[in-house]
Amino acid sequence: xxxxxxxxxxxxxxxxxxxxxxxxxxxxxxxxxxxxxxxxxxxxxxxxxxxxxxxxxxxxxxxxxxxxxxxxxxxxxxxxxxxxxxxxxxxxxxxxxxxxxxxxxxxxxxxxxxxxxxxxxxxxxxxxxxxxxxxxxxxxxxxxxxxxxxxxxxxxxxxxxxxxxxxxxxxxxxxxxxxxxxxxxxxxxxxxxxxxxxxxxxxxxxxxxxxxxxxxxxxxxxxxxxxxxxxxxxxxxxxxxxxxxxxxxxxxxxxxxxxxxxxxxxxxxxxxxxxxxxxxxxxxxxxxxxxxxxxxxxxxxxxxxxxxxxxxxxxxxxxxxxxxxxxxxxxxxxxxxxxxxxxxxxxxxxxxxxxxxxxxxxxxxxxxxxxxxxxxxxxxxxxxxxxxxxxxxxxxxxxxxxxxxxxxxxxxxxxxxxxxxxxxxxxxxxxxxxxxxxxxxxxxxxxxxxxxxxxxxxxxxxxxxxxxxxxxxxxxxxxxxxxxxxxxxxxxxxxxxxxxxxxxxxxxxxxxxxxxxxxxxxxxxxxxxxxxxxxxxxxxxxxxxxxxxxxxxxxxxxxxxxxxxxxxxxxxxxxxxxxxxxxxxxxxxxxxxxxxxx
Amino acid sequence: xxxxxxxxxxxxxxxxxxxxxxxxxxxxxxxxxxxxxxxxxxxxxxxxxxxxxxxxxxxxxxxxxxxxxxxxxxxxxxxxxxxxxxxxxxxxxxxxxxxxxxxxxxxxxxxxxxxxxxxxxxxxxxxxxxxxxxxxxxxxxxxxxxxxxxxxxxxxxxxxxxxxxxxxxxxxxxxxxxxxxxxxxxxxxxxxxxxxxxxxxxxxxxxxxxxxxxxxxxxxxxxxxxxxxxxxxxxxxxxxxxxxxxxxxxxxxxxxxxxxxxxxxxxxxxxxxxxxxxxxxxxxxxxxxxxxxxxxxxxxxxxxxxxxxxxxxxxxxxxxxxxxxxxxxxxxxxxxxxxxxxxxxxxxxxxxxxxxxxxxxxxxxxxxxxxxxxxxxxxxxxxxxxx
Numbered sequence: 001x002x003x004x005x006x007x008x009x010x011x012x013x014x015x016x017x018x019x020x021x022x023x024x025x026x027x028x029x030x031x032x033x034x035x036x037x038x039x040x041x042x043x044x045x046x047x048x049x050x051x052x053x054x055x056x057x058x059x060x061x062x063x064x065x066x067x068x069x070x071x072x073x074x075x076x077x078x079x080x081x082x083x084x085x086x087x088x089x090x091x092x093x094x095x096x097x098x099x100x101x102x103x104x105x106x107x108x109x110x111x112x113x114x115x116x117x118x119x120x121x122x123x124x125x126x127x128x129x130x131x132x133x134x135x136x137x138x139x140x141x142x143x144x145x146x147x148x149x150x151x152x153x154x155x156x157x158x159x160x161x162x163x164x165x166x167x168x169x170x171x172x173x174x175x176x177x178x179x180x181x182x183x184x185x186x187x188x189x190x191x192x193x194x195x196x197x198x199x200x201x202x203x204x205x206x207x208x209x210x211x212x213x214x215x216x217x218x219x220x221x222x223x224x225x226x227x228x229x230x231x232x233x234x235x236x237x238x239x240x241x242x243x244x245x246x247x248x249x250x251x252x253x254x255x256x257x258x259x260x261x262x263x264x265x266x267x268x269x270x271x272x273x274x275x276x277x278x279x280x281x282x283x284x285x286x287x288x289x290x291x292x293x294x295x296x297x298x299x300x301x302x303x304x305x306x307x308x309x310x311x312x313x314x315x316x317x318x319x320x321x322x323x324x325x326x327x328x329x330x331x332x333x334x335x336x337x338x339x340x341x342x343x344x345x346x347x348x349x350x351x352x353x354x355x356x357x358x359x360x361x362x363x364x365x366x367x368x369x370x371x372x373x374x375x376x377x378x379x380x381x382x383x384x385x386x387x388x389x390x391x392x393x394x395x396x397x398x399x400x401x402x403x404x405x406x407x408x409x410x411x412x413x414x415x416x417x418x419x420x421x422x423x424x425x426x427x428x429x430x431x432x433x434x435x436x437x438x439x440x441x442x443x444x445x446x447x448x449x450x451x452x453x454x455x456x457x458x459x460x461x462x463x464x465x466x467x468x469x470x471x472x473x474x475x476x477x478x479x480x481x482x483x484x485x486x487x488x489x490x491x492x493x494x495x496x497x498x499x500x501x502x503x504x505x506x507x508x509x510x511x512x513x514x515x516x517x518x519x520x521x522x523x524x525x526x527x528x529x530x531x532x533x534x535x536x537x538x539x540x541x542x543x544x545x546x547x548x549x550x551x552x553x554x555x556x557x558x559x560x561x562x563x564x565x566x567x568x569x570x571x572x573x574x575x576x577x578x579x580x581x582x583x584x585x586x587x588x589x590x591x592x593x594x595x596x597x598x
Numbered sequence: 599x600x601x602x603x604x605x606x607x608x609x610x611x612x613x614x615x616x617x618x619x620x621x622x623x624x625x626x627x628x629x630x631x632x633x634x635x636x637x638x639x640x641x642x643x644x645x646x647x648x649x650x651x652x653x654x655x656x657x658x659x660x661x662x663x664x665x666x667x668x669x670x671x672x673x674x675x676x677x678x679x680x681x682x683x684x685x686x687x688x689x690x691x692x693x694x695x696x697x698x699x700x701x702x703x704x705x706x707x708x709x710x711x712x713x714x715x716x717x718x719x720x721x722x723x724x725x726x727x728x729x730x731x732x733x734x735x736x737x738x739x740x741x742x743x744x745x746x747x748x749x750x751x752x753x754x755x756x757x758x759x760x761x762x763x764x765x766x767x768x769x770x771x772x773x774x775x776x777x778x779x780x781x782x783x784x785x786x787x788x789x790x791x792x793x794x795x796x797x798x799x800x801x802x803x804x805x806x807x808x809x810x811x812x813x814x815x816x817x818x819x820x821x822x823x824x825x826x827x828x829x830x831x832x833x834x835x836x837x838x839x840x841x842x843x844x845x846x847x848x849x850x851x852x853x854x855x856x857x858x859x860x861x862x863x864x865x866x867x868x869x870x871x872x873x874x875x876x877x878x879x880x881x882x883x884x885x886x887x888x889x890x891x892x893x894x895x896x897x898x899x900x901x902x903x904x905x906x907x908x909x910x911x912x913x914x915x916x917x918x919x920x921x922x923x924x925x926x927x928x929x930x931x932x933x934x935x936x937x938x939x940x941x942x943x944x945x946x947x948x949x950x951x952x953x954x955x956x957x958x959x960x961x962x963x964x965x966x967x968x969x970x971x972x973x974x975x976x977x978x979x980x981x982x983x984x985x
Contacts, residue, residue, distance in 0.1 A: 522818070524954055524973075524980070545954075547822030548795070549975040557613060557859045557873035560880050560905060563915050569979045 097180030183253030191215035293341025300337030302362035615869030624803035629871035674712025926965025938984035
């Protein structure tokens, strides 16, 4: 146990976490150069492309240290984004120490701090590393100062490296052995193993990643999940060395995989504790927190005949994404689809991208929503995330909406712009903290619904790309929330209805009606496009009746070309959604529901 | 094909595409280019060779149309020889009407003398506008004054139908600017006017300018206003629309040739990019005039591609072309050809379109109103052929 180190790497996005992981793996010869492809831990195409890690993973490395001893290093990968903080948490629970990376040119960012707090919460020892020292803009001294002042860590312990160019990798490995602690735990006690990850393997079913806290996890033993109560036989245990390597048992302090014949990820709760049936532990390990969705949206196929494909794709995706919650949904305008719950905006984005890319589906997503607590006049409290389920205004006594604590880090000269942005997004309270050398932290309490659309993009442009943003969920607070219906030619378009704060309702309704007016082709009659709260019209645009064709010529007997154009136009009409007597092209829904606009 | 679908006419139309211009206009997407030395001769012998390929054409031609490009780029003598060659190779009726397109700057007394000698029935002048600023924008090589003079000369020469071709809906064009051209037409009193709305085609200079933001197409409502205005003004001048873009002083001045395109009457097209139709098949020649001439020199076919029109295609064309004409769609003829009652297939839509003043429906015909004619394409897209 003394020669084992369980650690993770935490960093702000793009600060080089995956690259450092690659170098550590290479340095320990866990993978031959021939098999090596950059960022081996990120095994999804999307992860590699976006340079973010979505699913946790772990790898066991053998390292011969300068003291001559052979160490077993268990590198536990963590996702780098706020949406996945519960995944970060459970990864951290499997560790005893963490490497914290700071970019030598960018310095400490919002997620660096957020991750630091998470690591401290879990009592992890921290080894700071300054990456990208080869960059022209690198300022190692300034970053050391930030590590001291913003992170409160020993600046002189920080190891300067360039993961990309392989500089300082040996020093990091030695640092892990010398500064990070060995695991603790009672070898003879009843088994307590933390399940911190699960992945679907089409041949073996669910493969769990576990950290043994006490006792020993043996192949062939019978185990129970202490929270869910499910019982299984352990078919196989072993270590992840990029390929699975079988072992007889995972000892106390060990990190490895467990296969028990579980078929679906729905039967696994990450954070659960495994114990032995014959000699169970008294209590499960602490820190168990089920993931819960906070952002909701309905997903429809672009053409209704793609619904079976969408169903298959979502089911397949959910095999590996326990946090994705979904149920069948139907819209008069868009047909069958799914109401989905996500951990946050990035999670929504990733699911949407994966459906498009891995399953080649064209999708329409309804406006993202948060979960509101609605108190009815009869005293009942209901949770509503879907505008379709919003009660009649007369039945509502009050509404509460979720708030977040947003942490925004900006250079001092952009602070005004960032604070204005927060105020525009209904922030309830705002505080500023001076960090090192001209950097500020803004801590704002604001509604989660306010950051669902374009907040991050606006922050980036208001701060010339220097602002970083992170948030944690706070609580529920009263809000004047209304349901806005969108009416095309006096017919409600159910898929376009949205829930919004009354201050924001009109602006968004106007944006919707203008976008629709732009993308719905003219008809033989004038079409009003309206936004309404109940019977009260709050926004209106008009699509004029058609008056003049664009193509007037039919010259020299070239009738074929014109006929083919017309055929194309008629085909296009077939694809349109009919709302009342108005044909709405799919592009109209897409243009309205794009989330990068208010 | 089911019997009855083909129109059974007594005559066909002959079209000859002359692909040359003195310069290529910045909005034009037709198969045209500026001729190099010797290319006129190569073109003429290619057309002659192509005409001989069709010596067994079954129907007599009662219209011969020289279009382009700029047919007046050919000299009067060259045109005379071309017509003689065609008459020798093809069944052209002795009294066939000859249609000729010409540019105003080419209408010299000598040229005019030559073409009247050929018995030209209709002379279409590519005036486009009588306003000098607009003519410069359109890249034309004549002035408003030259255009006025050319139309006067043609009218004085006693040609049966003198047509003035106009382009409207220019970027930023106001009613007052269009009025300059309309007033000239009012004074000149031509027999026929064609008014084409400026459309910006891909690959043209205008399209490049539009993409780079240096030129903006007039928006739909402004186009509609100009079209409504010019329709009203031309009516005041005695010119009635008989098709979306064509206006005639009296029925005898309507284009007998163009009517064939609209009514599925067979036509033979010679020259690069020319289209032909025999009642069920349509084929078209190579666009590039050099490739066209080379093919014929090497005794290969100059045909680029062809299609056989199924009943559904013919029905859609009948609908799409018929709704562009003032006479509209002949419902009895449609029922006879396609065994479909168009009015009952579209009953619900038609009652709506009637109520909104887009179409007029009688038991015999379905015709656009003036308001409907402006959106004939949109109406065609709504109507169901029933096939």
